[in-house]
Amino acid sequence: MNSTEESRARSEYRRREESITLSAVEEQIEDARATGGGPELLTLNFGPHHPATHGVLRLLVNLQGEVVRDIKPIIGYVHTGIEKTAEDKSYWKVIPVIERMDYLSYYFNSMAFVGAVETLLEVEVPKRAQYLRVIHMELNRIMSHLVWLGTSALDLGAISMLWYCFRERERICDLFEMSSGQRMHTRYFQVGGVIEDIPVGFAAKLAEFVAEMPGRADQYKALLHRNEIVLNRLRGVCPLDTDTLLGLGVTGPLLRASGNPWDLRKAAPYCSYGDFDFKIPVGTVGDNYDRYAVRMAEIYESVKIIEQALAGLPEGPVMTSDRKVALPPRHELATSMEALIHHFKLVTEGFRVPPGEVYNPIEGPRGELGCFVRSDGSSKPARVHMRDPSFVNLQAFSHIAEGSYIADMIAALAMLDPVLGGIDR
């Protein structure tokens, strides 16, 4: 086939493709109305065990032909009562269970919780611990976005992306394993600092990863950014404006995709985020493509933050010196009676927290992750509540996907990036 024939065939194909719009369906509905018959609706149960729902999410979808008219999300299938469990554990034992809520952003869950407890205790966290927290949180953000990118691309039909993204995720998990001994749910953040300093070789391995990651992200972009299928599936699909999103309480990349640069790391810096130079990627129209592009850009920004935190990592302790909160160093147990008593009290009873209530919001990979802790003065929290961004953002889903094709609904759900462990808790 010569080039003119090829281009004619191509444009013919494009012409036919572009002729497919919702207007044909609308006409059918109008015809049905005119002849007295109402539009025929089909209620479709979607999930809970469906690979495209990214967990155990059930959707009741009302379809008119292929067009989504109404969505009712039904949740609670993985509700495990973690908030209730937390009320029965001393503060330092709450950290492991709270990390299991949103299982892709465990560092953020523990940060929201320990931040709230530190505020109640008025404990000062050493600078080195804050920088280590930033490094791990940003690694976690990249990891969470990689899982999102891999699974979302899978929903769009790009199977190979999953393997590439999980290849890099493995390296991040290796780093987590190096610093804490666990790949997921690491219990690395403690009230007052982090459990231990990074081991020898961690910095070098991290530097190697940080140097390589932007190149890897460039490769993903080469595969996706101008991919005809990705553009057709995402661009201009399911947009939602800033005001509606704000009314629905949506935060994070979804809100930033609509052009609102709200990011708690910049707006109300916590944990030394003010020390770092990074940008907040924003979109313009808030369609699925913007949601995709914002998260992609965030990967680069997180790499920049890690680079700076690693370069400026201060020397010093990684745990507060307050022995009422922090475990004494191991070597002191054999020589100091005081240390032994503190160790015994901390491990058996845990530390007591002054009575009060604190809501501590941080910027998770999916939006504002807030932890509400109420203390009644004992060594167990009287109430722990996680304001999980997935739970709140899910309310926007019916607004986002109504009026689109069912295939676009799948793409919109992928771009919403819900984690059902966080929604159901």
Added chain:
Amino acid sequence: MPDATGLELIGQELGDAVLETVFFRDRATLLIDPQSIRSVLAHLRGKGYTFMASVHGVDYYPEEPRLGVVYELLDMGRVDRITVKLRVPSDAPEVDSVTPDTPQGAGWPTCDHQEREVYDMFGVVFRGHPDLRRILMPEDYEGHPQRRDFPLGGEPVIFTYNEPHGPRSQR
């Protein structure tokens, strides 16, 4: 956060609706009369607190009024947060829902699922909520599990019924 003086000023503007102002760890909290929740939130929205960050329940067992509902408001322009709290007794745990639009002011659509969660977990009934059903627990579940006097554990393992304790065990 508004500072302690700013909080007092807001409290004075709202008058009798405010029962107590608490300034704790640089965080401002208004404890208000449950009857006036819609007007208080409408007033705060007029002052710039236009974003409802979170709604959650608290159980102050054994104190009375026992059940608390906490609204976390955020002013994105000034990066300012204020907490509005109300408490309702356990024998009449009712409060107006702030989800729908009402004559007292526009609604807060984000409260929809969160009020359902508070109802599910604590049994606080939100009057006027468009769709007040359980959200996380099964529809036929009895009791409100986040209450402090609700026993921990004891949920029977399904199809075995070998768990001797708990509210739903089959003896």
